[in-house]
Amino acid sequence: MPEVKATGRVVIDKDLCKGCELCIGACPKGVLAMSTKINAKGYFYSEAVNPDDCIGCALCAMSCPDVAIEVYK
Numbered sequence: 037m038p039e040v041k042a043t044g045r046v047v048i049d050k051d052l053c054k055g056c057e058l059c060i061g062a063c064p065k066g067v068l069a070m071s072t073k074i075n076a077k078g079y080f081y082s083e084a085v086n087p088d089d090c091i092g093c094a095l096c097a098m099s100c101p102d103v104a105i106e107v108y109k
């Protein structure tokens with residue numbers, strides 16, 4: 037049986053992000069990191085730096101207090 041790899045796609049609305057970094061610690065795959073740029077509100081925001089490693093677990097989205105993250109499987 038071929039192994040089916042779980043894949044997902046994470047989309048972050050950077051202008052909703054307040055830079056709390058909770059999602060970065062929540063991701064088991066190291067997909068997310070803080071940007072060195074700032075968003076419209078003046079915060080450093082989270083972005084997907086290793087998007088191909090995303091497994092669609094949605095732990096990042098559940099950890100975000102500002103509902104800035106959507107995950108597609």
Ligand code: SF4
Nearest residue numbers: 063090091093094096
């Ligand atoms: S869905 Fe899971 S693997 Fe993908 S970025 Fe979020 S926490 Fe990481």
Ligand code: SF4
Nearest residue numbers: 053054056057059100
């Ligand atoms: S948890 Fe939400 S608000 Fe916090 S850094 Fe991640 S995307 Fe931004």
